[in-house]
Amino acid sequence: MTIQIYKASNTSALIKTDSFEKGCWVRIFEPTESEINHLHNTQNVPLDFLTDPLDLNEGSRIEKDDGLVLIIIRSPIQEEIDDEFFFETIPMGVILQNTTIYTICAKPIPLLAKYIKHGNQDITLHNKKTIIFKLLQNSALLILTYLKNIEKKHEYLEQKMMTKKTN
Numbered sequence: 001m002t003i004q005i006y007k008a009s010n011t012s013a014l015i016k017t018d019s020f021e022k023g024c025w026v027r028i029f030e031p032t033e034s035e036i037n038h039l040h041n042t043q044n045v046p047l048d049f050l051t052d053p054l055d056l057n058e059g060s061r062i063e064k065d066d067g068l069v070l071i072i073i074r075s076p077i078q079e080e081i082d083d084e085f086f087f088e089t090i091p092m093g094v095i096l097q098n099t100t101i102y103t104i105c106a107k108p109i110p111l112l113a114k115y116i117k118h119g120n121q122d123i124t125l126h127n128k129k130t131i132i133f134k135l136l137q138n139s140a141l142l143i144l145t146y147l148k149n150i151e152k153k154h155e156y157l158e159q160k161m162m163t164k165k166t167n
Contacts, residue, residue: 002032004027023100029105053093071094072091078149091105093105
């Protein structure tokens with residue numbers, strides 16, 4: 001299932017739950033058409049709020065509709081193809097609806113997995129502004145980490161070429 005629902009516990013850790021509850025975080029990645037329709041019909045989330053972030057060419061933006069807010073940011077991901085690493089950014093939608101926060105993207109994003117793995121230490125689900133700022137901050141930090149990795153790879157290849165040139 002590509003829809004995961006989390007709520008904060010008394011200890012600030014994230015607990016996976018099966019139901020939509022007040023103050024929950026709904027993490028959606030690689031959703032099927034039926035899952036999108038289910039969320040649209042049962043949770044009253046506009047269809048375009050659920051589908052726009054899945055378009056890999058979608059740019060960053062903010063949109064409001066009927067009391068809901070959609071924020072699309074480009075989030076970095078790393079993919080491995082034939083033992084080579086590639087870096088890119090993909091759209092991640094953050095939908096703010098009353099007390100519920102939805103994140104939706106076409107692929108799993110390491111940025112969001114961090115919050116599940118490490119619990120709710122950086123964010124509190126009841127403070128939407130903090131969540132948005134932390135997502136933006138951690139997205140920027142992840143981009144910087146990936147850039148450092150690219151620079152290290154570049155230096156390694158440059159050194160390798162210089163060694164071959166001298167031999």
